[in-house]
Amino acid sequence: MGELAINGGEPVRKEKIYYGCQWIDAQDVEAVVHTLVGDLITCGPKVKELDRLLEKMCETKHAVAVSNGTAALHCACIAAGIGPGDEVITTPLTFAASANCALYCGAKPVFADVEPDTYNIDPKSIERLITDRTKAIVAVDYTGQAVRIREIREICDKYNLILIEDAAHSIGTKYDGKPIGGLADITTFSFHPVKTVTAGEGGAILTNDDELYHKIMLACNHGIERDEEFMEEAPHEGMWYYEQVSLGYNYRITDFQAALLISQLGKLEKFKKRRAEIVEAYNEAFANIPEIIVQKEIPESDTCRHLYIIQLDLDKLNCTRREFFDAMSAEGIQPQIHYVPVYWFPYYKRLGYTKGLCPNAEQIYAGMMSIPLYPKMTDEDVQDTIAAVTKIVEAYRK
Ligand SMILES: Cc1ncc(COP(=O)(O)O)c(C=O)c1O
Structure with missing residues (x-):
């Protein structure tokens, strides 16, 4: 040769x-420009539309779009109640964010080995590493292929652990005919340009659990509570009133990024x-x-x-x-x-x-x-x- x-x-x-490259077409550009020249370029209708679209596509009760996949993992860990002294089992064959999210919360990442042929986290290796301190598993759908969700779910049920699926690679994948998004306790996506669909930078957190959803919403928006039912010192004084009830972050995504992602999801x-x-x-x-x-x-x-x-x-x-x-x-x-x-x-x-x-x-x-x-x-x-x-x-x- x-x-x-x-x-x-x-x-x-x-x-x-190169190994990866985004696909951006005229339709995407138009969607972004249309939102950019509108009234709300953040905290507006496109973010809400994106959340509802993700819920529908992923057949999941709640979706929250955020600024990137790392922020999504951080919020997932906060919502899961991970803290100092806890252990979080994940794979070493991943981007560092899958393990760093445990460190952000003061917990210890514990690395389970992968299967030699699928390269995904090995449920048998997970089970061997469980201790009294294990709180959660961050299972990564490496290269887009779903992890062995059934086996990992069984382990989580047996030891009362929270399953976080880092689906940064796997939007569009189905497991047993069901879309990735609603199969773990919490699922996170990344919309970095090398990923299957992009928002420039972006991420999302999905869950079917109302309580986890509430905690995720607080984590990604300064711990701000706007629902009177959950306020600590309501009755409130007027429409403007909100309470900061926990320590959260600004992990919001903009409306023009949401517009891009909505357009991308159509493809x-x-x-x-x-x-x-x-x-x-x-x-x-x-x-x-x-x-x-x-x-x-x-x-x-x-x-x-x-x-x-x-x-x-x-x-x-x-x-x-x-x-x-x-x-x-x-x-x-x-x-x-x-x-x-x-x-x-x-x-x-x-x-x-x-x-x-x-x-x-x-x-x-x-x-x-x-x-x-x-x-x-x-x-x-x-x-x-x-x-x-x-x-x-x-x-x-x-
Ligand atoms: C497996 C995995 N998890 C998390 C992330 C973090 O996503 P982001 O770059 O959007 O913060 C990535 C991104 O490369 C990833 O590949």
Whole structure:
């Protein structure tokens, strides 16, 4: 297939593509502009419309759009009553926010290992780590594939734990035919531009529980109570009256971001379909390449795939992951790594976490990379990506 570009050969493509990219069209731009020139650009009708739309799409009683997915996780932990002395079990194969949210509340993140084939948190590993202090599980639908919700729910019921589903990757995914959003006690989304739908920055918190919803509303808006029924010192003095009843944050999203997201959500099914086509093309191509291992899907998950991970079988290749990564980049296909195990970071090291904690996650991390997956990819982009992977495997095959 020719000399590798990294060694001076012709690259597969000249114009680089990246692992992810948003899709913004004229309809999105118009929706944002229309709201921007209106009267209310924050705390207005578009945010409420977005909340109702998320509730409908996710078949969940309550949805609260917020400023980003990290804020959503923080509010979820506050609403769950997580505090100092508590332990929160999560996966190391995630963006740090899934664990940081426990630290924000003074609790300790505890890392359960992942399954070697689905890369999602392993319920058996969760159960082994439960102590008297365990309060909640933050289960991440890694790459968009639903976690084993049934098994994790059973553990939560058995030990009286709160299940928070970090669904930053998985809007549009269904588990046993039901949309992600209302299956855990609390579900959080992220609408960062690399995610399936975007608000620029944005997030959402969903729950079917009225009490949790009330706490979430307080957490994301300064602890401000406007409902007389819940005020501590009502009767109030007039329409203007509100009470700060707890310590909350300003995690609000703007109306123009909400307008963008409403427009994006109208394209979710189209995005899901295109993502699935690309996943299928990759799966088919890599099925014939023994050096490439692909992520296993559980039948319960009808996945709206956010990331496509290839895992290199490094025993079969004469290169390191770094060399493969750099070779991909030189061919015009920029991969990324999702993720460095969270507890490897210096901050976590200083908290006392050590390498070796989750062997499966570490082994997967050692050989993995995310290759481009986004709906705007053309068939040619997909074929170029396959060509680059194939070319590099052939160059380094033992
Ligand atoms: C699994 C996961 N959780 C949480 C977040 C945080 O979301 P945000 O970037 O919107 O704060 C991300 C974002 O990258 C993520 O991938």
